[in-house]
């Protein structure tokens with residue numbers, strides 16, 4: 560996925576400044592120069608108010624900022640790299656303005672919901688999507704896991720399966736389901752150390768997503784001891800209300816960052832099609848060049864070149880194709896969660 564950028568020109572959260580109507584005031588004269596704008600990283604968003612980390616000479620400072628009017632309705636999300644003007648001191652009761660949103664290297668979209676019918680980008684620039692699922696209690700919702708993987712692949716993130724509650728059962732069935740995709744998976748439990756997981760989080764930005772009760776808060780609290788996430792069903796930020804603003808960026812003690820998504824239980828795939836999934840698998844994409852033009856690469860596409868490829872090779876190919884096709888089918892299914 561290296562080198563792919565998501566400047567999100569096609570989506571709702573487009574950061575491009577729309578050209579004014581013909582004959583409107585001359586932009587060159589009225590538009591302020593932003594040469595003096597300082598860079599920052601958005602670590603949280605709350606109802607239009609952004610918390611932005613700005614590096615000062617004596618260390619990082621959290622600055623509260625609003626979007627400048629020139630950004631229009633285009634949203635700023637956690638993980639965005641931005642440029643600020645105005646008061647960037649971070650002192651109490653000061654407010655800066657975000658005048659530039661840098662192009663996004665990756666995007667995660669949440670699904671539309673009852674309060675907001677549009678899919679929206681909720682996290683930008685994360686490198687890894689950590690999909691947290693319990694081995695049991697609650698039983699894994701494989702449809703949800705498939706959708707998470709597709710959201711990762713299509714948004715440019717590397718997925719990592721984190722299987723919790725390893726004290727309660729064996730991860731083998733889940734591991735087998737995704738074996739063909741070569742997605743990394745790590746089993747953890749609250750009683751064992753996190754030595755396998757921690758190195759995979761070092762030095763990168765990882766988004767954590769998981770359905771209710773899987774132990775995600777327990778895990779994030781262990782990774783980031785001062786994160787103060789409520790666990791065990793205690794009411795927490797983002798629950799039961801409009802939640803697109805609830806992704807928060809947390810620093811890991813050993814370097815690297817975690818973006819927790821307390822209220823976001825699934826990601827949007829409406830803008831995703833089979834070719835986005837295919838693009839994440841170089842070997843399959845190569846074979847699929849021989850597919851008919853409109854092939855969706857599902858089991859019901861009669862002349863899909865992937866069938867011959869799987870039939871002619873070792874059993875691992877059929878396994879890979881099976882796992883891939885489950886993801887493709889997730890793209891075409893209506894979201895039910």
Ligand SMILES: Nc1nc2c(ncn2[C@@H]2O[C@H](COP(=O)(O)OP(=O)(O)OP(=O)(O)O)[C@@H](O)[C@H]2O)c(=O)[nH]1
Nearest residue numbers: 724725748749771772773774775776777790791792
């Ligand atoms: N047996 C077992 N239980 C765990 C483990 N980790 C967490 N739990 C329990 O699972 C329940 C859910 O944990 P949370 O960390 O609150 O889960 P969550 O994913 O944040 O879910 P919500 O609180 O609904 O958002 C709690 O009762 C935890 O004590 C584990 O490794 N093993």
Ligand SMILES: [Zn+2]
Nearest residue numbers: 850854856863
């Ligand atoms: Zn095909």
